[in-house]
Amino acid sequence: MRIGELASRVGVSVRALRYYEEQDLLASVGSPSGQRQYPDSAVDRVQLIQQLYSAGLSSRAIVELLPCVETGDVTPELLDRLSAERGRIDAQVSTLVKTRDRLDAIITTAATARSAGRPCPR
Amino acid sequence: MRIGELASRVGVSVRALRYYEEQDLLASVGSPSGQRQYPDSAVDRVQLIQQLYSAGLSSRAIVELLPCVETGDVTPELLDRLSAERGRIDAQVSTLVKTRDRLDAIITTAATARSAGRPCPR
DNA sequence: CTAAAACCTGACGTTGACGTCAGAGGCAAG
DNA sequence: CTTGCCTCTGACGTCAACGTCAGGTTTTAG
Incomplete structure (x- = not known):
């Protein structure tokens, strides 16, 4: 899916998603044309990011904790x-x-x- | 008491107290020399302000709610x-x-x- | 093919609750 | 009196999580 669809699915702005990528919270598959492409799992991931943000965590804290929060390692x-x-x-x-x-x-x-x-x- | 003592009693910065006054959250007795003077009750008041801030309220929300929170009216x-x-x-x-x-x-x-x-x- | 819609990068703007600095005045102790 | 600490006003700086705008490219609908 492209960035607009992801944004509307999760209920977050396109700008926010690009910001998350900038902060290394979210990766996108670089399509040849330069447009971002996301797997379905990105929906869950963004929701998790939102949850952690609303819990008062900073980008920096989230980027440190995210991998282990997802994998359990x-x-x-x-x-x-x-x-x-x-x-x-x-x-x-x-x-x-x-x-x-x-x-x-x-x-x-x-x-x-x-x-x-x-x-x-x- | 003067601003420095109030600040250290509550554990907040002097700047914050002046900011609260600027936002009409906290009043001070204007001494003739231009220095702020606070009654003992200011300690409780500042603590309440801090509590409301940490609950995510904005200055604007606090200034609206503070009177009735204190009086019950x-x-x-x-x-x-x-x-x-x-x-x-x-x-x-x-x-x-x-x-x-x-x-x-x-x-x-x-x-x-x-x-x-x-x-x-x- | 063409126009609208969606996307891109880059960069500056916003907001709230203060931090910080400059320059000047006040206050108790010795 | 002066030394040192506290206080004053005024003003600019900060930081995070985006918003917004400009100017250009890509995708999609007809």
């Missing part, structure tokens, strides 16, 4: 990096949950106050 | 914003958890493979 050094990122994500989750709970408390308080007939503040 | 309009942000955070948490689980799977697989005596790749 990992050196002890990479295992450290994986654990480190896992820890980061874990910490982020817990602070996010705290924040969510805080917002929840406000929301429910406001809701009960409203249903209790208290006038809407201005 | 909220208009119906703000309630919508709160719920929206809550939803965002919720979604983010679930994708983070997915990613974490994926990393976990790799880590444990690698660990068991190692303990099974399989040679370390590379």
Whole structure:
């Protein structure tokens, strides 16, 4: 498939895909005419990249971890990096949950106050 | 307290505090000499700001939500914003958890493979 | 064959949350 | 008083993940 189709399948921009290639996150089969060609497996790969990005990983981190994330093979050094990122994500989750709970408390308080007939503040 | 002390107490840079003021997130008592003066409550406030930033909120979102987050008073309009942000955070948490689980799977697989005596790749 | 649509490279623009630097003023200690 | 540290304003720098535009080539539909 060509870059436009891959982009629309995954829901990402063409520019982003070229950027991923520039960052060595994604390879394309160089067609003779100079147009990029991708296998179907590229869809999964791009989705994985997106997932890691949204988890707060940088391009540099992803490019280091991607091979072993796909193959499952990992050196002890990479295992450290994986654990480190896992820890980061874990910490982020817990602070996010705290924040969510805080917002929840406000929301429910406001809701009960409203249903209790208290006038809407201005 | 002055800006340097507040900064070191919360663990944030002086520049960040001035930036918060610029974004109307934080007020300071204007001393006659032009130096900023903060009450003790500023510590909590800055920590809250940090928490919201780390939850992915922008300055603009924070400045809208901060008053009601602190007072608990909220208009119906703000309630919508709160719920929206809550939803965002919720979604983010679930994708983070997915990613974490994926990393976990790799880590444990690698660990068991190692303990099974399989040679370390590379 | 031709025109539209998709693709290419290269390069500059954008955004948010600060970092950093210059130059000047204020403040407590000795 | 002066030395040294803290603070001020103002302004430019940074960084990542793209957006966008220019100018040209390739593919596809009719």
